[in-house]
Amino acid sequence: MENTTKDKCRNCGEKISVYKNQSAKVDHSKEDAKWNQYGGWVCSRSCDYNACVTMESSFPGAGVTKTPGQSSMRKIKENWGE
Helix, strand or coil, X not given: CCCEEEEECCCCCCEEEEECCCCEEECCCXXXXXXXXXXXXXXXXXXXXXXXHHHHHCXXXXXXXXXXXXXXXXXXXXXXXX
16 A cells, blocks of 8 residues: 555645655545646646636736636646646
8 A cells, every 4th residue: 555645625625645656536536636737736627727716816916817827727728638
């Protein structure tokens, strides 16, 4: 059995197991978790999207952001497909 650490989804707080080889699985579904554009694990495409929007909205001068920027969208597509 591999050594694991526990983490949580950057957006919703879902529990994620992170393995020594840096892969990660969502605890309840055993689906792969992905690394977010701004760091931290996310459990789904929607959480990846929402975590990017939340982070980008916190940038100085950003105002209210409703969609991720281009680099974030590229990372989301890389993580989850089209």
